[in-house]
Amino acid sequence: MEKQKSQLEVTHAELLQALANNETKVFRKRFLDMHFYDQAHFYLSLEPDQRKQLYRVLNAHEVGDFFDTIEDDLPEMTELLAEMDTQYAANMLNDMFDDNAADILEHLPKEDVDRYLSLMNRSDAIKLRKLLHYDTETAGGIMTTDYVSVLEDLDVGQALAELKRVAADAETIYYVYVVNSDNLLVGVLTLRDLLVHDSHTKLAEIMTPNAITASVHDEQAEVAQKIRDYDFIALPVVDDQQKLVGIITVDDAIEVIDDEAQSDYSGLAGVDVDYVSENPFKAASKRLPWLITLLFLGMLTATLINHYEALLSTASILAVFISLITGTAGNAGTQSLAVAVRRLAVNGDNKPKIWRLVLSEVLTGLVTGVITGLTVMLIVGIWKQNLILGVTIGLAMAAAITVANLAGSLIPMLMEKIGFDPAVASGPFITTLSDLTSVLIYFSIAQFFLNAFLN
Amino acid sequence: MEKQKSQLEVTHAELLQALANNETKVFRKRFLDMHFYDQAHFYLSLEPDQRKQLYRVLNAHEVGDFFDTIEDDLPEMTELLAEMDTQYAANMLNDMFDDNAADILEHLPKEDVDRYLSLMNRSDAIKLRKLLHYDTETAGGIMTTDYVSVLEDLDVGQALAELKRVAADAETIYYVYVVNSDNLLVGVLTLRDLLVHDSHTKLAEIMTPNAITASVHDEQAEVAQKIRDYDFIALPVVDDQQKLVGIITVDDAIEVIDDEAQSDYSGLAGVDVDYVSENPFKAASKRLPWLITLLFLGMLTATLINHYEALLSTASILAVFISLITGTAGNAGTQSLAVAVRRLAVNGDNKPKIWRLVLSEVLTGLVTGVITGLTVMLIVGIWKQNLILGVTIGLAMAAAITVANLAGSLIPMLMEKIGFDPAVASGPFITTLSDLTSVLIYFSIAQFFLNAFLN
Structure with a gap:
């Protein structure tokens, strides 16, 4: 190197x-x-x-x-x-x-x-x-028309001659697409097939019929996944009449896979990592919109805590555990969000049912919540020698984690449902939202216990 | 579909x-x-x-x-x-x-x-x-030896004959590697070159000399990036003596690119998104290790707040803004982490100098911190009609964001420096660590102001 x-x-x-x-x-x-x-x-x-x-x-x-x-x-x-x-x-x-x-x-x-x-x-x-x-994010938007196609009634020698003629202009000559006189795709051949067969062999005898294709309207991510799964160098694209209109080459598939991964990653981080500047002012201008927006959401949480000031001055110990509960629930919500976004990103055929995914995330939240809640209940109970406090923190933790998992999975689902990129539901947004719900849960439970024991 | x-x-x-x-x-x-x-x-x-x-x-x-x-x-x-x-x-x-x-x-x-x-x-x-x-994560670990090589003194016709002979076993026949009698790589040819030239042309006349190669010891991510940049179908791999020992095909490059992206993404989320289970117990078992580990780090933050209980009971209003400060600093730290991890992931040649990257992140933190701090100072000052409180929160916010950016960029750098995958410094880890530093900064500043005005 x-x-x-x-x-x-x-x-x-x-x-x-x-x-x-x-x-x-x-x-x-x-x-x-x-x-x-x-x-x-x-x-x-x-x-x-x-x-x-x-x-x-x-x-x-x-x-x-x-x-x-x-x-x-x-x-x-x-x-x-x-x-x-x-x-x-x-x-x-x-x-x-x-x-x-x-x-x-x-x-x-x-x-x-x-x-x-x-x-x-x-x-x-x-x-x-x-x-x-064509839409930029569809197969039509990324395909090239610089491909090699030959008529089905040719033989190997004729096909090779045609290939030589167009070799300089085609983006890839590794696949040769066989069409009929209406330009319907009837089969595909690799250059390897042409090389190993006698020049008088008819293409129809050696071609692979029922070629795997993409439609011009397919999402680019799906198409890229197909090229990856099948280890293709190129994939033919057909229109609604099954006529061959283009091909998508593997280098474009790599770009798509990488772009999608970058955009999921950027979403999770709440910053576009694609354009990075070393100039602190330029970099800050990319990050501030999210930070300031979330600051206002965070102000709601502050207002909520403010609302419970009476409770806090009665039991100032409660303040000690605010960040523990919001932090842990935020972590769980981020995990849930990441899993949901990736599961929505997998190719069309295996796309999970929305409600099933949310249910599985909420149940996972319940299990992690109960275990984390029990752990923190023991620690706080022993540390502070206060069972009620331990139970309050433990219950709040379990509930806050479950709700964070619900939000982490439901929000990207809803985004997808209404036609947005689910990755827009950023990690920082989920953690900030989860701060709000966690604080609400925490103080409600604390208030309930306090009332129960004061009355 | x-x-x-x-x-x-x-x-x-x-x-x-x-x-x-x-x-x-x-x-x-x-x-x-x-x-x-x-x-x-x-x-x-x-x-x-x-x-x-x-x-x-x-x-x-x-x-x-x-x-x-x-x-x-x-x-x-x-x-x-x-x-x-x-x-x-x-x-x-x-x-x-x-x-x-x-x-x-x-x-x-x-x-x-x-x-x-x-x-x-x-x-x-x-x-x-x-x-x-070979190491699994190196070029040697992902290359295949099923490639086509021919001696440099052959002509096009002889090369095509050799190609036909081995076509069935080779992983790709699109590139033909030209070697001398010591198996040193002297050039590369595409099948396209062979097709368009007369069969008596000597390979030496039409081959591309100085082929771009990878060394067996190169990191797989670097090699994949090279294949992507140059739009190769395959890249030859040479040993320390520049002898041709294998090739890496584009399908393996896609796997590597995707695996690296998944692992960066998983790191940022603090959960392995590669193996997803719908069984809540299995899913929880994947997520709990991080959550519980971070719970203990979060307990440190709780202990720290506990340490300031006297301050909190004097000025219980301080509790209202804990989650606002920790949350916003955590968001900034996550952004910084994501940018640092991606910049470390780019290919070897353009890898940024560590200290330069950390410096640029800290300066970005300072700019975002000051702007966010001023915003929150105004909001709190007006809302609570309390300038001192506003200044306290604003200063704490600015400092906490700067420190979070320092941690978000420095920790993955140190990971990389000591030979770990920088993506292991997960998002949840940074936010939880940033909770601790933010609380420390917040209460130190508040204590300072309180002492200054009480004395």
Whole structure:
């Protein structure tokens, strides 16, 4: 690793020098020898002036090659495109794999999209418009139309010839999709199948019929899971008439799996971990909205405790255990939330019934609550030599944990039900809400015992 | 989706019937027509008796094909193997891709491993022993030796012929690795390159030299990230002498990426979300260890509050804001923890300097703390018409948030430094620890103000 890294640094320095000195040939040789991902890495490290110099020595096709590896939601994407000549940018988008080009266009203002499309060759512009039409988070939104399909009546030799013809433009040539004259998908072949069979073998004899497919409307997370489960390199996408309209490649599936995991993680933490800044003010501006919102929810808890001030001044010992009860219930609620969010995230077929999941979480809360409650009852009873206090804390703990588990599982379920991402029900929200219910439970129980023993 | 699902259910029912009625031919035809992943899904749904019946109608090779798609850390794997005839199990493991076989063997008792290896063909057993030798979490631990390599002096036609010869056994034939006579990796070719070039072209002319590689000792997370960044289908693995020893395929990279994300997520939640049970007792047994451990840490906070009982009975209003301060600081600490864990998880090259990260988190804590502190000072000051109280709460809030950010970033860093997974520093642990520091800060400040105004 270390060696490779320093090698890359040396290369960067040499590239910068070649660029500065207008040594076009040297630059092109060194640059084009690198992997596209490394090219992109170098490109993104440049200053605007240097990038303009680079556009002069590389053609739109060469720039498009490495733009395919750049994340489409890069914040500075609009500026990068704007600093190119418009026709150059349009050519570059045209030369990219069309799923990547569509992903970039999706993040641009509508007038930019129209301008770039109007400068492209017509059939490609139409293809891109179709892709832009699909929801971003569906199979249609992430698929590419740069796939290889052949007619079912061909033989192996003909298919290989067709493959050679289109190899340069297709995103993957590892799978060959077999269609009939209506473009209905009738089977799939791997390049491996083509290689090991005689060139006169008919495709129909060796193809796998009933290929596993996704529908254009399928959720991207489901599709990615399918690619993962079946260890596919690509998955064909069909429209409502079962016509082949695109494929989704494994690299896009990885992005989806990772994005979904990041978003679940960010939800649990109450902060978007995807965009991290080392600038404390920028970082704070990302975190404050949640903190301040939850501060107001926390004020409700404070108001509630305030409401019980008389009780607290009679039995100030109660204050000692507020944070123990709210803290433990918050921990239990976070566990419950995490389990519920992950179970909702698993693929469609195995998605659990909502009420069943909530019931199982509440029962789990009851079991953990009773055991934790008994533990704390013993500790407090012995420490304070006060059985009533022990029982109060123990009961409050058990009830607060059960309610926290209910909230931790029910809230993401309801979110999902009304069409929101369940991960939006963040961990901090659940713990802050659980503070409120825990305090209410705690003081109600304490008040009850106090009244019972005072009367 | 719906249609496919019910189709699969129909198939399952038919398969079960064929198995029960000893209709071997019907069963074999229907079963072997399914995708390996679906075969595994059916197999895992069977009762032990039904599985034994299945071993009679399928040979070890056919079973090995779908065992390749089963997760290697399946808890019942040992029993599944034990119920097969030992030689049959050994043959099956022998027929699997060797990375998958090694992953299964890694989870078995040593005597079982020795028995299975002794029953395999000798060269395969030696290969597997070598794979078992590597750390599970390194490139060596997840690579396969079922790759395609060719000598550098061959031409395209010869390489294609070699490819056809080994196509059935190799895990992927999409990349062809070019080695010299010492087995040093000198270049890489894609099958696409072979297809589009004339059969007499020398490999040296068209191969990509300086292939991007992983070392056997590289961490699996780093390697997976590399495969993701470069959109590879496979990545070659070399030993310390730069000799080619294996490849890592993209499906294994997805598993690694997903496992790492799950483990970060589980850490943040303080519960292993990977194994979820609907049985409340089993689920509770997974969650109680953390809850009870943290309960004792929470007891420290209670003891601390108890220590300030005199202060609390003098100014019982202080009790009203305990949960507001601990809750908000806990939320900030969770955000900080999540950011730190994710930043530590990014690939080696860009790993941030520890102290720089902690400093940036503490500064972020200071900014968020001051703003949140000012907000709460205003609210409390106005609500309670008490400036001193407002200042006390505001100061305590600002300090508690800063300290929570320090803890949230420092603790995972220290974990990483001493060789632990930083994700083990769970969210609930940070919030519970932050309860303790927040209470200490809060009461110290309150005591100071009280003394200042009483004297």
